[in-house]
Amino acid sequence: YEMSRTFFEDLELPEPHVYLNAGSGTHAEQTARIMTAYEAACMEEKPDMTLVVGDVNSTLACSVVSKKLGIAVAHVEAGLRSFDMTMPEEINRVVTDSISDLFFVTEESGLENLRREGKPEERIHFVGHVMIDNLFHQLAVLEKNGANGFAHARLKDELGEYAFMTLHRPANVDDPAVLTRLVDAVNQVAERLPIVFPVHPRTRGRLEAFGLSFSERVHCLPPLGFRESLWFWKDARFVLTDSGGLQEETTALGVPCITLRENTERPITCELGTNRLVGRDPDKILAAVEDAMNGCWPKGKRPPLWDGRAAERIVKVLQTWK
DSSP, X not given: OTTTHHHHHHTTOOOOXXXXXXXXXXXXXXXXXXXXXXXXXXXXXXXXXXXXXXXXXXXHHHHHHHHHTTOEEEEETTTOOOOOXXXXXXXXXXXXXXXXXXXXXXXXXXXXHHHHTTOOGGGEEEOOOHHHHHHHHHHHHHHHHTTTTOTTHHHHHHHSSOEEEOOOOHHHHSSHHHHHHHHHHHHHHXXXXXXXXXXXXXXHHHHHHHTOOOOTTEEEEOXXXXXXXXXXXXXXXXXXXXXXXXXXXXXXXXXXXXEOXXXXXXXXXXXXXXXXXXXXXXXXXXXXXXXXXXXXXXXXOOOTTOSSOHHHHHHHHHHHOO
């Protein structure tokens, strides 16, 4: 519920017509279950096209199944590249784009990557970002309803000023030495400013397994729904994260973002936005925090077409596609 069902409620999504019931497991196990279940769904429904989003295992699995059944594939967030093949997401992105028929691109680096890979120009469409569409919608809901129903509403008032953090990528949490360094760095940051940290189940499990703990100034919460998470981070002094999506969302709202990764598939967030890559180096993390605390941070600007109309552009292309 914490990592799935709550998002259907928060984002006002209708009930799925089909549940694949793939569950968790290794990358191979999960991908195989998705492929088997999605093939059965396609055989029954006989769709004209499969629209896949992002870079998760279901993106890859549904794309491969569709192409083998002769079903067209359209990829939303196409062309993004970290050029780091140790990232499972990068493998999913590259394979999906290698077999897609339509490419919906969020930023100009995606256009450059797809052209360099030889994709036909007429199939590449620069549309903006559907995640930013949702962000603006959710902000409007927050302005109307405030913190009604949020379990941790009082904490924000009590803290006043705070930072916000997410941490979940395998490269950061699966290696005890890496996670230990990050925990130590975060505890040092918390001496300057309290941190609100909704803990991903994967990260919580690793912390317990490695016997690691944060200081009491790091407020470890259960996973939050999208809207409550947004309600916290939009007013944070800065965000610490290894999330791709949060790099983009903070750029859209002009919130300083310190990314705990060596690379990013969203370079526009560093070139135009408010994102800075610091990797896992405690000195770089603390230096970035000092800059954010002292106001030495670029204001940034919103990337082209991040205007809340991306979904409309995608639908328009789909309506005319043959």
